[in-house]
Amino acid sequence: MSDTANATMRKIVTRGLIAVFLVGVVVTIIGNAWLEIENSGLNPIALSIRTFGMATMLAALIGFLLASMSARISLPGISLGGSTFRDTTLVLNDPAVGDRDIAKLVRMYPRLSILSLEGTGITDDALAQLDVLRRLEHLNLRGTRVSDIGLDHLETVVTLRRVLLGGTRVTDRGVALLRTMLPDCEITE
Incomplete structure (x- = not known):
C-alpha cells in the first residue's frame, strides 16, 4: 500500500x-x-x-x-x-451535491431503500426525481433547502416509512399535508 x-x-x-x-x-x-x-x-x-x-x-x-x-x-x-x-443505502452530505446530481443518482441506483441528503444543496426540484425510487423507505432531508412545494412530489413515493425534515424550509402546514398524503409515514421535523 x-x-x-x-x-x-x-x-x-x-x-x-x-x-x-x-x-x-x-x-x-x-x-x-x-x-x-x-x-x-x-x-x-x-x-x-x-x-x-x-x-x-x-x-x-x-x-x-x-x-x-x-x-x-x-x-x-x-x-x-x-x-x-436486497437493501441499498446512499448517504450524501456534501453541500456541493445539487438537484442535477440527484437526478443522475436515482437513475443509476433505482433500488435505494434509504436516502440521506442531509446538508446537501438540494431544493424542491430534487424531490421531483424521487418517484423512480420504488423501494425508498427512509428519506433524510435535514438541513436542505426543501420547502412545502417540494413535498408534493413525495406523494407518489408510497413506500416511504420515515422522512426527516429538521432544518428545512418546510412549515407546519407542509408537514401536516405530507402526513395526509403519506399516512403510514413517520414525519420528523
Missing part, C-alpha cells in the same frame, strides 16, 4: 463488514472484515449495499479505490455490475 494510502487509513477491524471510506466516497458491503479508509479533508459521500457473494467484485472494488486515492472519486465511477441488492 502506498504512503498516501497508509496516511489516510484510520483503522482496520474485523466485524463481518467490509467498508471503504475513501476520498469523499464510502462503500459498505456485507463481507468478512471491516476496512475503513478515510480522507479527513473531505465530507464523505456514502453508498451502503447489502447483498450476497460479492467477494470477487469486492476485491476489484477495493483495488480500484486504493489505486484512486489521489483523486476524488465520483459515484458514477463505482460500478456494481449485475449484483442483486
Whole structure:
C-alpha cells in the first residue's frame, strides 16, 4: 500500500463488514472484515449495499479505490455490475451535491431503500426525481433547502416509512399535508 494510502487509513477491524471510506466516497458491503479508509479533508459521500457473494467484485472494488486515492472519486465511477441488492443505502452530505446530481443518482441506483441528503444543496426540484425510487423507505432531508412545494412530489413515493425534515424550509402546514398524503409515514421535523 502506498504512503498516501497508509496516511489516510484510520483503522482496520474485523466485524463481518467490509467498508471503504475513501476520498469523499464510502462503500459498505456485507463481507468478512471491516476496512475503513478515510480522507479527513473531505465530507464523505456514502453508498451502503447489502447483498450476497460479492467477494470477487469486492476485491476489484477495493483495488480500484486504493489505486484512486489521489483523486476524488465520483459515484458514477463505482460500478456494481449485475449484483442483486436486497437493501441499498446512499448517504450524501456534501453541500456541493445539487438537484442535477440527484437526478443522475436515482437513475443509476433505482433500488435505494434509504436516502440521506442531509446538508446537501438540494431544493424542491430534487424531490421531483424521487418517484423512480420504488423501494425508498427512509428519506433524510435535514438541513436542505426543501420547502412545502417540494413535498408534493413525495406523494407518489408510497413506500416511504420515515422522512426527516429538521432544518428545512418546510412549515407546519407542509408537514401536516405530507402526513395526509403519506399516512403510514413517520414525519420528523
